[in-house]
């Protein structure tokens with residue numbers, strides 16, 4: 473308990489220093505408990521948010537993520553090591569209680585100034601963007617895989633930059649998004665089958681038709697009736713491939729691929745192979761577009 477309080481105090485002091493507050497006296501600066509001034513520490517729940525954070529801050533902060541690469545974010549419980557990282561971080565970024573369900577209690581205890589809930593960052597966008605986009609409403613989708621829409625990536629990045637007092641800069645430019653969208657324009661009559669229902673935001677952002685999925689948005693197996701419906705829909709759809717994601721066992725995908733003689737294509741929606749660097753988010757979105765194009769070829 474005492475240790476935890478020290479962490480929090482230390483984190484607060486570090487963030488005051490990082491924000492350039494001049495209010496600390498010389499006496500408090502020389503307190504022996506103070507650690508040397510270091511860059512702010514940002515902890516994210518999942519790697520995609522770390523990709524966004526690192527792109528947002530460049531080398532102005534240290535970024536780590538909590539979810540091990542071999543686990544599904546949909547049923548991840550925070551181990552003690554993760555709680556320690558959260559305690560020592562200046563900023564914690566997560567999607568929200570509807571996504572990292574088992575982390576919700578821990579996150580609810582954090583001071584609001586230390587926490588960014590990605591879901592909350594994109595809500596204000598929904599109204600304007602939906603009107604601008606015409607037919608597709610961003611607010612309509614309950615899909616929690618927000619990081620797959622580059623507009624949301626920019627919105628989350630802007631909040632991180634604002635909290636750290638950094639200049640607000642887009643992590644993927646509108647020209648770049650437009651060019652990627654144009655590069656997929658020839659694929660608009662094609663669709664795909666994915667492991668779970670995770671691509672609403674991506675296909676809307678890139679103006680592709682909605683795909684089919686073996687599992688629901690939380691990665692749970694669908695009921696017998698919907699399995700039957702799925703097979704009927706597969707036969708009636710122009711499906712180009714079945715996507716397999718690295719962190720899931722691809723057994724059900726492989727079975728359907730064999731049944732319908734469809735190719736399996738690797739898709740990495742969590743950017744597990746994406747290095748964390750200053751250009752990470754734009755590289756990550758570019759890779760996803762390339763993976764979708766590999767399916768549609």
Ligand SMILES: [Zn+2]
Pocket residue numbers: 546617668670689690691
């Ligand atoms: Zn998912």
